[in-house]
Amino acid sequence: MMNRYLLVLFLLGGVGFFFSETASAKPRSSILPVSLRCEYLENPKGLDVSRPRLGWLLDATDAGAFGQRQTAYRVLVASTARLLAKEKGDVWDSGWIVSDEMQHVPYKGRELQSDRTCHWKVQVKDERGTVSAWSKPAFWTTGLFDSGEWKGKWIGSDELYNPAASDNNITDPWLRKTVELSTKPGKATLFVASVGYHELYVNGERIGDEVLAPAVADHTKRASYVAYDIAANLRQGTNVIAIWLGTSWSIFPGYILHEDRPLTPIVTAQGAIFEEESPQGDAKPLATVVTDASWKTHPSPNRLLGKWDFRNMGGEIWDARREIPDWNVETCDETAWRAATEYPTKLTLSAQLVSGNRLVDEIQPVGIVAQPDGSYRVDMGVNFAGWTEVHVNGKEGDTIRFQYSEREQDAMTFNLHSAYVIGAGGKGTFRNRFNYSSGRWITIRGLDKAPAINDISGWMVRTDYRDAARFECSDILQNWIYDRVRWTFENLSLGGFIVDCPQRERMGYGGDAHATSETGMFNYQLGAFYTKWMQDWRDVQGTEPMVGNMLDTNYARKAMTSGRILNNGVLPHTAPTYWGGGGPAWGGIVVSLPWFMYQHYGDKRVLEENFELIDRWLGFLGSHTKDDILQRFGGQWDFLGDWLWPNATAEGMNNDKPETLCLNNSYYVFNLRTAAKIAEVLGRKAEADQWGRQADVSAKAVHARFFNETDDSYANGSMANLAAALLAEIPPSSLREQVVDRLEKEILDVRGGHIHAGITGGALLFKFLRDEGRDDLIFSMLSKTTYPSWGYMKDNGATTIWEMWEKDLPGHSLLHSSYLYPGAWYIDGLAGIKRDPQHPGFQRFIIRPPVPGATSVSWAEAVFESPAGEIRSKWKREGGQLELALTVPPNTVAVLHVLPEEAVAIQQYPTITELGEAHGFLRYELPAGTYRLNGL
Template sequence: MNKLILLLIFVNIVGQSPANAKKRSSVYPKHLRCEYLINPRGLDIMKPRFSWKLEATNNRGFGQRQTAYRVLVASVDKLLAQEQGDMWDSGWVASDNMQHIEYSGRDLQSDRTYYWQVQVKDESSTESAWSETATWSTGLFMPSEWQAKWIGSHEVYNPSVSDNNISDPWFRKLIELPEKPGKATLFVASVGYHELYVNGKRIGDQVLTPAVTDHTKRARYVAYDIAPELRKGTNVIALWLGTSWSIFPAYILQDGRPLTPLVTAQVAVYKEQSPKNGAVPMATICTDASWKTHPSPNRLLGKWDFGKMGGEIWDDRNTVPDWNDLTCDETSWKAATVYAIKLQLSAQPVEANRLFGEIRPVSIEARPDGSYRVDMGVNFAGWMEMAVNGNEGDTIRFQYSEREHDDMTFNLYSAYVIGPGRKGVFRNRFNYSSGRWITIQGLKEKPRVDDIRGWLVRTDYSDASRFECSDTLQNWIYDRVLWTFENLSLGGYIVDCPQRERMGYGGDAHATSETGMFNYQLGAFYTKWMQDWRDVQGTESMVGNMLDTSYARKAVGSGRLLQNGVLPHTAPTYWGGGGPAWGGIVVTLPWFMYEHYGDRRVLADNFELISGWLDFLNSHTQGDLLQRFGGQWDFLGDWLWPDATAEGMNNDKPETLCLNNAYYVFNMRTAAKIARLLGKKNEANRWEKQAEASAAAIHTHFFNAADNSYADGSMANLAAALLAEIPPAPIRDGVMQRLEREIREVRSGHIHAGITGGALLFKLLRNEGRDDLIYAMMSKETYPSWGYMKANGATTIWEMWEKDLPGHSLLHSSYLYPGAWYIDGLAGIRRHPDYPGFRRFIIRPPAQNATDVVWTTANFDSPSGLIKLRWSRMSGRLQLDITVPPNTVAILQLQPEDAIDISKYGTISALGEKDGRHCYELKPGRYLLGD
C-alpha cells in the first residue's frame, strides 16, 4: 500500500512538471453577454455586441490582464468544439477591450440561433481556455417576413362606460405536424399582455408580457421556443390576452385601431434543430381568421386610466379547464376577427417580468362588519394569491391599501366569483395591485395565513451590488430605497408609482437612474427605455389638461403631433406634468450610460433625439434665457420639496425660471460632450457657445452677490447652478460655501429639495466628494428626512416628505437618489471620469470626520468585473480590504492622514497628489492595507 501511494505521488509530480504541462493563463473569460443580456432570444439587431468579464485563475496573483481576444460565432454549436466559427472568426485581436465588441461576420439570418465563445490572452500572451458557449437567436429583421395578421375578439371596449366591459379573450389553433420538429420559435406580439400555451402547457415563466411600449407606433414581440412541446400529429397553440394597455387612453388613436386586446404571432417549424439558410419549414403557422376565440372567465376591473387601474375579476362559473388543450370542445368558439392596423414590430430587447420573493401575511384581523383585514407586512407592487370558498355565485372582494386606516387606496380592487365547485383560488394574471393591507369581503370564515401569499413583480434584471455598514439607519434606507426601486421597475421602464399612474416620468428618472445603475444590471433596461423616448418625441405635452383622457392625440389641447423636437413628460406613456428637466433625461441618461457602461452606441442611437430636444428648447429662448412655455403643468422646476403643498405650484416664480435655465445649460454642456465623442464638431461648438452665453445670462439675472446665491438661495437652485457651471471661476467656491451653509445652518442639516432639485443636489455633492453634507441629511430622523419615514413605520419610500397626505403615494420614485451614494460615496467605489465602463475606477473612502460610520463593506459587480471593498476605522486608523478585478486598474485616493507606505507593497504605485488627496495605482489583485 505504501509503495502504491509513493508511486501515485511520483506520477502526480511528474505530470505537473513544466516539461509535461501547458502553462495556464492567469485569466478566464466568463459572464458572457449579448446586448447586455444572457442568451437572449429574438434579437432584431443586425450587428449585436458581445461583452464578457475575466476571472483570475489564481486568486492570490496580481496584475492579471487581457492583451488580446478571439471571438468565434457558429451556426451550429458543435463547430465551436472544433474551434471553428462559420459565421465569424475575429482572429486574434490585440486589444484589452472586453465590452461591446460588435459582430462583424457574415450576414445574420432571421429566426436562427447562433453560438459564440471567446478566448483571451493574458499579460504573458498565454492563451486562456475557451469560455463556455453562449447563444443568441434572431428575430424577424424585415417587415415583409411577417405573414401573420392582427387578430382579436369581436368584443370592443366602450370608453364611455364606468368600468371595463370586455373579457380577456382566449385564442387557439389546431395544427398537424408530420413529425416532431427540431426547431420552432413562435414570435408573439400583442397589444395588451399575453400568455402562451402549447398542448395545455404554459410556455415560459414570464408574467405581464410584453414590456410596455408606445402602442400608437410600436408593438414588441417575444420569442418562444415551443419545439419541445410540439409532437407528431395534432397540436394546439393557445393564446390568452389581457386587456390592460390595449385600452390605455394615451394610446387611443383616431385612425381606427380597435379598443380591444390584439395579437399577431407566427412560427416556422423545422425538422432540423439548426436549419441551413434557405431551408424550407415543414409548417408555418400564423394568426389569421382561422383561429378560434372565446371569452375567458377573467376581466379587467377599472379602466386602465389615471387612478383607475383597478384589478381583475375571475368568474369561476365560466371556466373551461381544457381551453388550451386538445380535448377542448370548440363548438361554441367563434372565428377570430382580423384587424388591419399599422404598428412597427420590434423585438423586446429587455428582460421579461417575473415573480420575486414570496410574501406571507403577518396578521389577519376579523372585523365586526364581517370583513377581514390582512397585513402583508410590507408595501409592495405585485400579485396576490388566495384560496377561497363559498356558495356558487358568491363574490369575494379584495381591496388593496397603502394606509392602515383606509380599506382601499387609488381604486385598486379585485374579485372572485365562486363556481359550482364551491372553492377556488384567486390569482392575478394581467394586472397587479399595490399596497400593504388587503380588505377581504364575502368570506364566510376567517382565512388562514397559509391561504394567502404575494409576490413582487418586476423586470428580471440581475443585482449589481451588496452594501452594509455600521450605521443601522443607513442600512435601512439603502434597503428600502432598493426595495422601492424594484417595485417601480415593471415593464422595462421606471414608473413614478405603481398604483395611481404607472407613468415613466423623465424628471423622476433623475432620482432613480444612477441608483439603478450602481445597484442593478440595467444596460438592456435603459436601452429599451431610450427607444421609448425616441418614439414619443414630437408629441406635445400636457398644456394643462392633466385629467383630459379622451384622446392623447387630438386636434387641440394635450397631445398634438407637432413633429418637432418637443417631448412629453413621460415615456412610453405620454401623460403627466413636468418641465425641462423631464424631457432633458434624453440627454443625461445616455451620458450616464456611457460613463457607466462605456456604451457609445447609446449616444449615437439617441443623438438625433438629443439634438431635436435642444432645438425645441432653443426655440423658446430670448436673450439667451429659456422662457416659460406650455400650460400650467409644463414648466415645473423642482417638485415635491418639503411643504410643497402649502406653498403651491412654483412654475410661475423666478426660482423656477432660474432652475430650468440652469438645467438647460447642464443639458447643453452634456450634449456637447456627446457630440465631441461622436465627432460632431459643429453641434459641439454650437452647444458649447450657447451654454456659455446662457450661463452668463443666468448669472446676470439671478445671482445675488450679497450672499453668493442664485434666485431664492434654495438647495435646488444652488446645486443646479454649480452642476451647470454657472458661477464664474473666482466665485465658485463662495457659491459652494453658500450651499453648505444652506444645508448645515439654514436647514439644520436637513434636506430641503424635491424630486429634481434633490437629484441634482446629490449629483453635485457626489461629484464634489462631499460625503459630509450628504451624510448630514441622511442621518436625520426628523422631518424632512428618510429617517423620518422610518420613524413613522414606512416600508417603502414616500412620494412626499410629509406623512400620509391623502391622495399621495407611499411607494414612489421621488427620493431614491441616495441609492447611488451608498456605493460611490459611503462605500467609495467611484467611476473614473476619463475611463468609462470601470476599466479604471476610483476607490475613495470618506474622510475621517465626514460620517459617523466606522466600517462599510460593498461588492459591486461592475461592467468590467467584481470590485470588492471593505474599509474600517479602528482608533482613527483606516484599514482597507480591496479586490481589483482582472484587466482593470484602481486609483486609490486617500486623505493625507490616511496615506500608506507603498514600500510594503510591490504592486502599488504612487501617483502624487490630486485635490489634496494622495493617489495610488493598484493593479488587479487583492490588497489588505493599513494593518
C-alpha cells in the same frame, strides 16, 4: 501516479529517470472569460440587432495573484453547437484581436439571417500572452430583421371597449389554433407581439415564466415581440397553440387614438416549425403558424376591473363559473368558439430587447384581523407592487372582493381592487394574471369565515434584471435607507421603464428618472433596461405633452390636454406613456441618461442612437429662448421646476416665480454642457462647439439675471437652485467656491442639516454633492430622523419611500420614485467605489473612502458587480487608523485616494504604484488583485 508529477522509472543500466509533468505542460492563463453577454443580456432570444455587441468578464485563475489583464481576444460564432464544440466559427471567427476590450465588442461576421441560433464562445490572452481556455458556450437567437417577413395578421375578439362606460366592458379573450405535424420537431420559434398583455400555451403548457408580457411600448407607434422556443412542447400529430390576451395597455387613454387600431387587446404571431435546425437555413418547414381569421376565440373567465386610467388602474375579476379547463388542449369543444377578427393595424414591430417581468420575493402575511363589518384585514408586512394569491371558499355565485391599501386606516387606496366569483366546486383561488396591485393591506369581503394565514401569498413583480451591488455599514439608519431605496426601486421597475408609482399613474416620468437612474445603475445591471427606455423616448418625441384626465371620445388629442403631434423636437414628460406634467428637466433626461450610461457602461452606441433625439430636443428648447434665457412654454403643467420639496403643496409648485425660471434655465445649460461632451465623444465637433458656446452664453445670462450678490445665492437661495447652478457651471470661476459655501450654509445652518428639496432639485443636489465628494453634507441629510428626512419615514413606519416628505396628505402615494437618489451614494460615496470620468466603463476606477469626520460611520463594505467585473471595498477606522480591504477585478486598475495623514503601507505589494498627490489626496495605482492595506 502523484498529484502533480509523473514518476517513471527506467532501469537502463541502473540509471533512474524522473520526469516532471509540469516540464512539458502548457502554462496556465491567469484569466478565464466568464459571464458572456449579448446586448447586455444572457442568451437573449429574438434579437433584431444586425450587429449585436458581445461582452464578457474575466475570472482570475489564481486568486492570490496580481496584475491579471487581457491583451487579446478571439471570438467564435457558429451556426450549431456541434460546430462550436469543434472550434469551427462558420458564422464568425474574429481571429486574434489585440485589445483589452471585453464589453460592447461588435459582431463582424456573416450577415445574420432571421430566426437563427448563433452559438458563441471566447478565449483571451493574458498579460504574458498565454492563451486561456475557452469560455463556456453561449448563444443568441435572431428575430425577424425585415418587416416584410411578418406574415401574421393582427387578430382579437370582436368585443370592443367603450370609453364612455363607467368600467371596462370587455373580457380578456382566449385564442387558439390547431396545427398538425408529421413528426416531432427539433426547432420551432414563435414570435408573439401584442397590444395588451399576453400568455402563450402549447398543448396546455404555459411557455416561459415571464408575466405581464410584453414590456410596455408606445402603442401609437410600436409593439414589441417576444420570441418563444416551443419545439419541446410540440409533438407528432395534433397540436394546439393558444394565446390568452389581457386588456391592460390596449385601452390606455394615451394610446387610444390610433386610426387603425381597435379598442381591444390584439396579437400578431408567427413561426416556422422545422424537423431540425439547418445551418444553411434551407430546410423546408414542417409547418408555419401565423395569426389570421382561422384562429378561434372565446371569452375567458377573466376581465380587467377599472379602466387602466389615472387613479383607476383597478384589478381583475375571475368568474369561475365560466371556466373551460381544456380551453388550450386538443379535447376542447370549439362549437361555441367564434372566428377571430382581423384588424388592419399598422405598428412597427421590433424585438423586446429587455428581460421580461417575473415574480420575485414571495411575501407572506404577518397578520389577519376580523373587522366589525365582517371583512378581514390582511397585513402583508410590507408595501409592494405585484401579484397576490388567495384561496377562498363559498357558495356558487358568491363574489369575494379584495381591496388593496397603502394606508392602515383605509380599506382601499387609488381604487385598486379585484374579485373572484365562486364556481360550482365551492372553492377556488384568486391569482393575478394581467394586472397587479400595490399596497400593504388587503381587505377581503364576502367570506363566511376567516382565511388562514397560509391561504394568502404575494409576490413582487418586476423586470428580471440582475443585482449589481451589496452594501452594509456600521450605521443602522443608513442600512435601512439603502435597503428601502432598493426595495422601492424594484417595485417601480415594471415593463422596461421606471414608473413613478405603481398604484396611481404607472407613467415613466423623465424628471423622476433623474431621481432613480444612477441609483439604478450602481445597484442593478440595467444596460438593456435603459437602452429600451431610450427607445421609448425616441418614439414619443414630436408629441406635445398630454396632461389631466381625458373624458370624451376625442380625449387622446383633446386641445385642453394637449397631446398634439407637432413633429418637432418637443418631448412629453413621460415615455412611453405621454401623460403627466413636468418641465425641461423631464424631457432633459434624453440628454442626461445616455451620458450617465456612457460613463457607467462605456457604451458609445447609446450616444450615437440618441444623438438626433438630443439635437432635436435642444433645438426645441433653443426656439423658446429670449436673450439667451429659456422662456416658459407650453401649458399649465409644462414648465415645472423642482417638485415636492418639504411643504411644497402649501407653498405652490406649479408657478411662474423666479426660482422656477432659474432652475429650468440652469438645467437647460446643464443639458447643453452634457450634449457638448456627447458630441465631443462622437467626433461631432460642430455640434460640440455650438452647444458649448451656447452653454457659456446662457450661463452668463442666467448668472446676470438670478445671482444675489448679497449672499452668493441664486433666485430664492434654495438648495435646488444652488445645486442646479453649480452642476451647470453657472457661477464664474472666481465665485464658485463662495456659491459652494453658500450651499453648505443652506444645508447645515439654514435647514439644520435637513434636506429641503424635492424630486428634481434633490436629484441635482445629490448629483453635485456626489461629484464634489461632499460626503459630509450628504450624510448630514441622511442621518436626520426628524421631518423632513428619510429617517422620519423610518420612524413613521415606512416600508417604502414616499412620494412626499409628508405622510398624511391625501392622494399621494407611499411607494414612489421621488427620493431614491441616495442609493447611488452608498456605493460611490460611503463605500467609495467611484467612476473615473476619464475612463468610462470601470476598467479604470477610483476608490476613495469618506474622509475622517465626514460621517459617523466607522466601517462600510460593498460588493459591486461593475461592467468590468466584481469590485470589493471594505474600510474601517479604528484607533485613528484606516484599514482597507480591496479586490480589483482582472483587466482593471483602481486608483486609491486617501488623505496624506492616512497614507497606507504598500511595501508588501510591489505591484502598487504611487502616483503622487492631487487635489489634496495621495494616489496609489492598484492593478488587479486582492489587497489588505493599513495606515503607516
